[in-house]
Amino acid sequence: MSVRGSNRKVNRITSGVCMFINGLGTANPPYRYSKADCWEAFKTSKWFQRLDLRSHMIMETVLKKDNGIESRSLAVESLDEVFSIDPDTLHGRFLDNAPALGATAGGAALKEAGIDASAIDGVVISTCTGYLCPGLTSYVIERLGLRTDVLAFDLVGQGCAAALPNWRLAEALLSTGSCLNVLSICVEVSSAAMYLDNDPGVLISACLFGDGAGAAVLSRHQNPQRRSIEWKGFASLINPAERDALFFETRQGMLRNVLTRTVPRLAAGHAQQVLNTVLNGANLKPEDISAWIMHAGGRDVLIALQNQLKITTEDLHYSADMLRLYGNMSSAFIYFVLQAALKDNAKPGWWWVSSFGAGFSCHGALLKAA
Structure with a gap:
């Protein structure tokens, strides 16, 4: 899926320092x-x-x-x-x-x-x-x-x-x-x-x-008393051409959230580009990902992600579970999904974390879980 205005290079960074989620x-x-x-x-x-x-x-x-x-x-x-x-x-x-x-x-x-x-x-x-x-x-x-x-x-x-x-x-x-x-x-x-x-x-x-x-x-150092979750790589895609699809504006001194119908499509398309960039750089394929830690903008966004990334409902069940229990908590949501995966003792290996939102922006990180 092409994304309007996003034929720019995705910024990919391979981590040069050890960083662990302790x-x-x-x-x-x-x-x-x-x-x-x-x-x-x-x-x-x-x-x-x-x-x-x-x-x-x-x-x-x-x-x-x-x-x-x-x-x-x-x-x-x-x-x-x-x-x-x-x-x-x-x-x-x-x-x-x-x-x-x-x-x-x-x-x-x-x-x-x-x-x-x-x-x-x-x-x-x-x-x-x-x-x-x-x-x-x-x-x-x-x-x-x-x-x-x-x-x-x-x-x-x-x-x-x-x-x-x-x-x-x-x-x-x-x-x-x-x-x-x-x-x-x-x-x-x-x-x-x-x-x-x-x-x-x-x-x-x-x-x-x-x-x-x-x-x-x-x-910088792993806590030996807990499971090792190491940050290994990161990519971002900022697409100002789609800024009007999702943003806050101020009206009468209050924040008004502008949410358009294009958001699920944009989220899925941007997420695909960021994922491809990081996986290609790491010589990995989507099937190498053992846990998907995805922001859930809503039910329609999860459906779009599933279809675009060609993954299953089960792959997104941590995100769906947190959405059902708490709704969309904006930037805080990813922490809840990652916490759910850890509590469930999700399969070790490569984990993919992705968040997207205003801008239109999308970010992704590759984690290595022991």
């Missing part, structure tokens, strides 16, 4: 809601009267039929709060929840890695659902008790794709010799980027996204 952690708000819960809350909200009949039909179709998602964690004690949509409320929701979620996931990753917070030399945090200055690193450093001389980087604007660029920056920090351990965190409070109008893409987006955070301890 610990993983995830976190969600304590409040979980089913599709049925969301539909009932929408019907009784003021937005039901504000939106037109076509919008009612779209919301009912997405929330009452199989869309690959059964429940989502949202940072609200009641779904009534979701429909309070104004800039101050949404910013307050992000401020109240993003630092806590990021620190909880980060603390879990540190515990699994078996290291103290003082051993972290760098911290990289990605988000796209809110803005703070100073950034989230300031809050997480404080909450986790990281050293005050830690190298801290806040990354924004990469959307669902952000996890792998985050890890690539961690690899660069490790390669300089200035860091032995980097804490990577992606945290998204999608309920803080809530927006509703009669645009079908906006409505579908409101039904897909959940709140969550993922974290990884990325280190």
Whole structure:
């Protein structure tokens, strides 16, 4: 499949330094809601009267039929709060929840890695659902008790794709010799980027996204007490010609997610190009991949990936399982999928990780699992 505007070289990097994933952690708000819960809350909200009949039909179709998602964690004690949509409320929701979620996931990753917070030399945090200055690193450093001389980087604007660029920056920090351990965190409070109008893409987006955070301890040396997962190669494809297919815009001081019908096709086409680039460079074939750790934008995206990459439903079951349980958590999603594969003791060998999102962008990483 050709991708418009993407006849450019895919940027491939063969890792020149050892980087191991020594610990993983995830976190969600304590409040979980089913599709049925969301539909009932929408019907009784003021937005039901504000939106037109076509919008009612779209919301009912997405929330009452199989869309690959059964429940989502949202940072609200009641779904009534979701429909309070104004800039101050949404910013307050992000401020109240993003630092806590990021620190909880980060603390879990540190515990699994078996290291103290003082051993972290760098911290990289990605988000796209809110803005703070100073950034989230300031809050997480404080909450986790990281050293005050830690190298801290806040990354924004990469959307669902952000996890792998985050890890690539961690690899660069490790390669300089200035860091032995980097804490990577992606945290998204999608309920803080809530927006509703009669645009079908906006409505579908409101039904897909959940709140969550993922974290990884990325280190130059393997932790001998845990399974070896080593980063071996990386590639990126940034295609600005398709920028309008998926992005946030600001309206009335709030983030509005623009989601178009072309996203599944674009995700699959870009994912194919990035996969081919890395596998060809490593003299591997798709059948050499023993575990697929894929971002799931939604059910239709997973179907497109399966068809494009010529893999099976079983190959994507970790992604499908996490989508069903948590919805699309944007950049944090990949951590949950990788965690699921590790908990399931997925087959050793070559693992493929891929994320894609705003831009239009796609990234892929080759891991070697012992």
